Amino acid sequence: MSLLQMSNICKSFSGVPVLKNVQLTVEKGEVHALLGENGAGKSTLMNVLTGVFPRDKGEIEFDGNKLKNITIKQSENMGIAFVHQELNLFNDLKVYENIFLQKEYTNKLGRLDKKKMIQEAERLFQELGVDIDPTQQVSKLKTSQKQLLEISKALFFKAKLLILDEPTTSLNNDEVAHLFDIVNNLKKKGTSFIFISHKMPEIFRLSDRYTVFRNGEFVGTGNIKDTTPEAVTRMMVGEKYSDQDVYEKRPLGDMILELKNFSGEGFRNINLAVKKGSIVGLTGLQGAGSSELMQCMFGVTRAYSGQMRAMGKVMRDHSIHTAMTDGIAMLASNRKENSVIPDMSILENMYLSEHTLSAWKPVISKKKEAERYKKYKEMLNIKANSWEDPITSLSGGNQQKVFLARWLNTDAEILLLDNPTQGIDVGAKAEIYKLILELAKQGKTILINTLEIPEIQKVADYCAVFYNGEIIKILEHQEIDEMTVMMYSTNAAQTEEGK
Amino acid sequence: MSKKNTTVPGRIVGFLGENSYIIVFVAIFIVYALTTNGLTWSGMMNVFRHSAVIGIIGLGMGLICITGEIDLSVGSMLALDGGFSVIIFNITNSIILTFLFAVLFGAFCGLINGVMVGWIQMPAFIVTLATMLIYRSFAQYFCQHVDKALIGGGSSVYKMANSQSSYQTLYNFGNGKVSTIPIVGLILIIMTLVFVYITTSTKYGKKVYAVGSNMKGAQMAGINTAAVKISVFVIAGALVGIGAFLWIAMNASADPATTGNSYEMYAIAAAVLGGISMSGGKGKCLGILFGAMSYTIIDKIIVSLKMDSLINNAIKGIILLLVIMVQIIGPQIKQKLKKAE
Numbered sequence: 001m002s003l004l005q006m007s008n009i010c011k012s013f014s015g016v017p018v019l020k021n022v023q024l025t026v027e028k029g030e031v032h033a034l035l036g037e038n039g040a041g042k043s044t045l046m047n048v049l050t051g052v053f054p055r056d057k058g059e060i061e062f063d064g065n066k067l068k069n070i071t072i073k074q075s076e077n078m079g080i081a082f083v084h085q086e087l088n089l090f091n092d093l094k095v096y097e098n099i100f101l102q103k104e105y106t107n108k109l110g111r112l113d114k115k116k117m118i119q120e121a122e123r124l125f126q127e128l129g130v131d132i133d134p135t136q137q138v139s140k141l142k143t144s145q146k147q148l149l150e151i152s153k154a155l156f157f158k159a160k161l162l163i164l165d166e167p168t169t170s171l172n173n174d175e176v177a178h179l180f181d182i183v184n185n186l187k188k189k190g191t192s193f194i195f196i197s198h199k200m201p202e203i204f205r206l207s208d209r210y211t212v213f214r215n216g217e218f219v220g221t222g223n224i225k226d227t228t229p230e231a232v233t234r235m236m237v238g239e240k241y242s243d244q245d246v247y248e249k250r251p252l253g254d255m256i257l258e259l260k261n262f263s264g265e266g267f268r269n270i271n272l273a274v275k276k277g278s279i280v281g282l283t284g285l286q287g288a289g290s291s292e293l294m295q296c297m298f299g300v301t302r303a304y305s306g307q308m309r310a311m312g313k314v315m316r317d318h319s320i321h322t323a324m325t326d327g328i329a330m331l332a333s334n335r336k337e338n339s340v341i342p343d344m345s346i347l348e349n350m351y352l353s354e355h356t357l358s359a360w361k362p363v364i365s366k367k368k369e370a371e372r373y374k375k376y377k378e379m380l381n382i383k384a385n386s387w388e389d390p391i392t393s394l395s396g397g398n399q400q401k402v403f404l405a406r407w408l409n410t411d412a413e414i415l416l417l418d419n420p421t422q423g424i425d426v427g428a429k430a431e432i433y434k435l436i437l438e439l440a441k442q443g444k445t446i447l448i449n450t451l452e453i454p455e456i457q458k459v460a461d462y463c464a465v466f467y468n469g470e471i472i473k474i475l476e477h478q479e480i481d482e483m484t485v486m487m488y489s490t491n492a493a494q495t496e497e498g499k
Numbered sequence: 500m501s502k503k504n505t506t507v508p509g510r511i512v513g514f515l516g517e518n519s520y521i522i523v524f525v526a527i528f529i530v531y532a533l534t535t536n537g538l539t540w541s542g543m544m545n546v547f548r549h550s551a552v553i554g555i556i557g558l559g560m561g562l563i564c565i566t567g568e569i570d571l572s573v574g575s576m577l578a579l580d581g582g583f584s585v586i587i588f589n590i591t592n593s594i595i596l597t598f599l600f601a602v603l604f605g606a607f608c609g610l611i612n613g614v615m616v617g618w619i620q621m622p623a624f625i626v627t628l629a630t631m632l633i634y635r636s637f638a639q640y641f642c643q644h645v646d647k648a649l650i651g652g653g654s655s656v657y658k659m660a661n662s663q664s665s666y667q668t669l670y671n672f673g674n675g676k677v678s679t680i681p682i683v684g685l686i687l688i689i690m691t692l693v694f695v696y697i698t699t700s701t702k703y704g705k706k707v708y709a710v711g712s713n714m715k716g717a718q719m720a721g722i723n724t725a726a727v728k729i730s731v732f733v734i735a736g737a738l739v740g741i742g743a744f745l746w747i748a749m750n751a752s753a754d755p756a757t758t759g760n761s762y763e764m765y766a767i768a769a770a771v772l773g774g775i776s777m778s779g780g781k782g783k784c785l786g787i788l789f790g791a792m793s794y795t796i797i798d799k800i801i802v803s804l805k806m807d808s809l810i811n812n813a814i815k816g817i818i819l820l821l822v823i824m825v826q827i828i829g830p831q832i833k834q835k836l837k838k839a840e
Contacts, residue, residue: 300719320718320719320721321721321723324721330719332719337713337715337716338715338716338719339716339719339720340713340716341708341709341712341713341716341717341720341780342712342713342780343708343711343712343780343781344705344708344709344712344780348705348708348709351705352705352706352709352717352720352721352722353720353721355702355705355706356702356706356720356721356722356723357721358702359702359703361702362701362702362703363700363701363702364700364701364702364705406720410721
């Protein structure tokens with residue numbers, strides 16, 4: 001009798017199926033790894049299980065009970081606990097207050113029984129071997145302690161199944177070891193875990209069984225000891241055919257950008273040399289450091305040590321503005337937050353950045369701006385009625401083109417594109433790849449950070465794969481394929497060698 | 500916005516929808532016309548005159564609101580700047596020096612707010628609440644503790660000394676007219692036009708909107724958001740300075756206890772009535788002129804109806820609530836109608 005049995009689960013969002021007849025079975029007292037690429041449907045399934053989304057179809061049986069319409073509250077009461085990646089703790093409350101929130105012990109008059117709650121919390125932490133003071137303010141805890149607090153909290157209320165969503169992202173090696181010890185102990189006592197992770201070494205160290213999803217479909221399940229990281233990676237990636245190649249080799253210019261032992265928040269010891277006109281892919285899992293590196297290069301954050309040279313000039317403690325005057329532009333990720341100025345028109349959104357470079361000419365020349373807009377509209381094929389329309393009236397892909405125009409308008413030599421095709425439909429994506437190649441041919445140097453490997457495969461001359469804040473491997477164009485990149489970015493390559 | 504109504508009445512409705520301050524102004528003006536015995540030209544010009552100071556302060560407030568911040572200190576700043584400017588006039592007997600001092604001192608007071616809000620990133624509400632107390636207190640304290648001769652011999656008011664040879668010139672400037680239009684009213688109109696130009700046709704103006712619309716986005720687009728925030732506070736301060744100069748020219752004195760009382764609230768109300776969003780990024784400077792004039796007319800209506808002036812603020816408050824309610828509910832009703840279709 002399995003603890004959890006989910007079968008034939010279907011779920012669509014506004015007509016687009018994200019889960020197609022998937023299944024998942026978790027036994028009592030096991031760690032079950034749930035694997036798949038970004039967008040494979042792992043989180044959706046977990047949200048269905050915990051009652052965040054209702055399912056369209058399918059059966060769920062938990063602990064011998066068939067579950068019909070589940071609410072978040074019900075799933076909690078049944079003993080399912082979701083430990084989220086972004087921790088759901090109240091930073092301004094104390095540790096024990098977080099544990100007992102909404103379930104406080106009180107005396108007859110409704111006065112909180114703090115002593116009892118603190119004692120209970122202490123007993124729990126002792127049992128688990130967790131070193132946290134129950135009266136400590138949560139904001140003062142380390143991230144690893146917060147993670148353990150989340151888990152402890154779930155266990156206090158007798159959770160039978162814990163879902164750990166990438167629990168090790170912000171932990172160091174010792175903390176990971178400690179977490180795994182605790183998980184192993186609990187496993188022996190009969191608690192089950194669903195372990196969502198992208199890190200192969202950890203998956204192979206901790207899990208008993210695995211299930212793989214791809215594009216919302218169930219691909220396979222089995223025992224970890226019967227498989228290899230390579231085989232699992234192949235299941236995740238599949239035999240994807242890559243669309244016809246738009247890539248072509250171009251003559252490259254002189255060295256234009258050099259990083260030497262470059263370190264900062266989230267990345268370290270980066271060495272990279274880029275020639276004029278080349279397209280470099282940066283990739284890695286979320287938080288592996290490639291996006292952080294880009295932000296630092298653009299002057300959003302400060303570097304800790306090392307050197308950055310752009311166009312022969314050493315950049316030291318530069319700001320966004322100096323980066324721009326030196327010919328660097330960055331199309332930021334997370335368009336809505338970092339690029340869109342929602343109350344402004346298309347034209348205004350486009351010319352904003354160039355204006356910070358030409359502030360010595362204070363008056364806007366409508367005619368000149370309109371000419372430039374027309375030029376970029378044609379070049380980038382922006383689909384818009386009037387430039388006076390608000391930027392928010394455009395689709396994601398067209399918005400992104402406007403922001404690309406914003407940066408081309410600054411005449412930058414080096415373009416840093418952070419996740420440029422995020423939230424854009426397939427057609428617009430293809431257009432953006434073509435543009436990137438076209439721009440490179442005209443001599444622009446382009447760095448693209450993306451988690452989507454097929455994108456890099458299409459355009460990049462070479463690709464730097466990040467793991468844990470460092471470049472773990474540089475792959476030449478012909479070496480780039482999803483399988484290989486995945487192997488390095490999950491560090492499966494080393495696990496394989498170690499085996 | 501995808502489909503624009505291109506018929507002439509459609510355009511007018513669209514224009515009024517985006518510039519609702521005109522409707523408010525016209526409505527209030529009609530009430531005014533009905534309640535006074537015969538609308539006179541000089542009566543209307545008087546509205547201009549009495550809107551001048553609050554309108555000019557409102558322009559600065561509008562700019563600050565567009566960046567998503569607020570300045571509660573402008574009323575106290577007016578009293579302090581006005582008082583000190585009187586002292587400068589009494590010492591120098593120079594209109595130009597008095598004007599320069601008023602503007603620069605106002606800009607300095609604004610800079611103090613701006614540095615704390617923009618650079619140190621303290622919340623504007625708290626910073627300017629504190630400077631509101633500080634500026635008002637300074638105005639009152641120095642009035643009691645400087646040589647009486649400097650404040651024109653008065654005991655609790657900063658008075659321009661009428662023994663100064665420039666006294667009459669300055670007073671005439673504050674109360675004079677150019678072909679029946681009050682000079683101070685003209686200055687309000689010129690300042691409004693200047694700010695309409697700055698906000699619609701200069702690179703700086705667009706930066707102000709961008710910072711208020713999406714601060715992170717503006718920063719990532721290369722805009723120095725701290726500098727923009729500091730600059731709007733400095734500009735607002737300089738405008739208070741101009742307001743203070745007009746005030747003493749009109750009244751020949753500044754009372755540290757009452758001058759500019761509640762002006763921060765009137766300025767905010769004028770900006771909001773003019774269509775500027777308190778959350779930043781939206782609104783037009785032209786609206787502030789109408790917002791300020793609407794409020795002055797309310798004063799006039801109350802006088803002509805011979806009502807107790809103590810009811811004044813209640814009416815102003817109610818009108819503000821109504822306008823904002825319409826602004827908020829209007830689009831919601833529109834959407835419901837659309838859904839029903």
